[in-house]
Amino acid sequence: MSISVFIDGAAGTTGLEIRERLAGRVDIALVEIDDARRKDPAVRAEALNDADFVILCLPDDAAREAVALIDNDRTRVIDASTAFRTAEGWNYGFPELEPGQQAAIAEAKRVSNPGCYPTGFLALVRPLVRMGLVPVDWPLTVNAVSGYSGGGKAMIAEFESANPPPAARTYGLGLAHKHVPEMQKHARIEHPPIFMPSVANTYRGMIVEVPLPLHAFPRRPSLHVCEAVLSEAYRDCALINIVEGDAATVAIEADAGTDRLTLRVCGNPETGQARLIATLDNLGKGAAGAAVQNLNIMAGFDPIAGLTV
Numbered sequence: 310m311s312i313s314v315f316i317d318g319a320a321g322t323t324g325l326e327i328r329e330r331l332a333g334r335v336d337i338a339l340v341e342i343d344d345a346r347r348k349d350p351a352v353r354a355e356a357l358n359d360a361d362f363v364i365l366c367l368p369d370d371a372a373r374e375a376v377a378l379i380d381n382d383r384t385r386v387i388d389a390s391t392a393f394r395t396a397e398g399w400n401y402g403f404p405e406l407e408p409g410q411q412a413a414i415a416e417a418k419r420v421s422n423p424g425c426y427p428t429g430f431l432a433l434v435r436p437l438v439r440m441g442l443v444p445v446d447w448p449l450t451v452n453a454v455s456g457y458s459g460g461g462k463a464m465i466a467e468f469e470s471a472n473p474p475p476a477a478r479t480y481g482l483g484l485a486h487k488h489v490p491e492m493q494k495h496a497r498i499e500h501p502p503i504f505m506p507s508v509a510n511t512y513r514g515m516i517v518e519v520p521l522p523l524h525a526f527p528r529r530p531s532l533h534v535c536e537a538v539l540s541e542a543y544r545d546c547a548l549i550n551i552v553e554g555d556a557a558t559v560a561i562e563a564d565a566g567t568d569r570l571t572l573r574v575c576g577n578p579e580t581g582q583a584r585l586i587a588t589l590d591n592l593g594k595g596a597a598g599a600a601v602q603n604l605n606i607m608a609g610f611d612p613i614a615g616l617t618v
């Protein structure tokens with residue numbers, strides 16, 4: 310079986326990465342448009358309605374516009390932007406997050422790809438919340454550092470033209486980052502997490518951390534129990550690895566250039582303080598890898614076809 314796929318925003322950072330992963334696949338025919346007219350709504354509307362699947366790699370407003378341009382019942386959509394991640398009628402494209410989620414994505418017409426930071430946060434926290442180990446009303450915090458490709462073409466140009474670029478800088482200081490509602494909704498927690506993102510002078514890769522005072526939780530879970538819960542939750546997930554044992558350091562490059570997501574439960578067993586750590590590539594499982602995984606699932610292909618494990 311072969312499917313047709315149109316990538317709207319194929320000249321952007323995420324779009325190019327998706328194209329790279331799909332190029333050469335015999336089961337996929339890419340719908341191409343003239344580069345000079347890639348922002349022309351009439352040209353886009355035709356491609357959006359011709360394709361079996363469209364993958365939107367656009368700013369939020371352009372993604373909303375693209376969805377509005379689809380006027381048939383057949384075309385199925387994967388959106389990489391923030392526009393629909395908490396929207397009714399959209400399926401959250403994180404197949405490993407909940408039991409039954411992959412099956413729901415397989416049937417869905419509209420799938421919203423998770424944000425890169427929420428991918429790390431949710432993978433670490435959701436199984437522990439679901440098991441009742443982290444109370445739903447706990448005020449969680451998230452610390453994270455991303456490569457600068459996370460900010461798309463504009464941030465890449467900014468870092469690559471600055472002389473010298475910052476080694477690292479923190480942002481989101483007003484605690485209203487666009488990923489917070491998505492984190493709260495899909496973790497199924499009562500309060501928005503305090504989210505402290507930074508960007509480093511490296512192209513790709515990210516570290517997402519959640520500190521947990523396990524000793525203060527009603528069930529006082531050990532580090533070992535948390536690790537066992539994550540291992541069980543992702544037992545059959547080809548892209549998610551739980552690395553056991555002590556790590557002295559974790560590098561932002563750990564999963565850069567792959568579509569993997571690696572989880573670690575670090576900390577001090579004596580004090581009951583944990584550091585949950587996720588590493589991933591913002592353009593891999595954080596964007597393009599996840600979009601291709603969702604496409605594979607929706608089309609009935611091997612879920613990890615074309616991906617780097």
Ligand SMILES: NC(=O)C1=CN([C@@H]2O[C@H](COP(=O)(O)OP(=O)(O)OC[C@H]3O[C@@H](n4cnc5c(N)ncnc54)[C@H](OP(=O)(O)O)[C@@H]3O)[C@@H](O)[C@H]2O)C=CC1
Nearest residue numbers: 318320321322323348366367371389390459461462591596
């Ligand atoms: N970069 C990342 O790590 C991640 C990105 N995302 C999300 O993916 C989406 C794309 O991000 P990213 O690839 O980084 O961004 P880029 O800025 O690199 O790419 C966006 C592309 O969209 C094009 N574009 C803008 N407006 C329109 C329009 N009206 N019609 C057609 N094309 C348009 C741009 O054109 P032009 O080339 O002229 O600028 C550009 O090529 C965003 O919503 C982002 O939030 C999600 C997870 C991670």
Ligand SMILES: CC(=O)N[C@@H](CCC(=O)OP(=O)(O)O)C(=O)O
Nearest residue numbers: 390391424425426455459460508
């Ligand atoms: C370093 C950097 O700036 N990162 C982006 C997030 C990239 C991403 O995940 O895109 P979505 O917002 O579509 O999820 C930011 O913080 O806005």
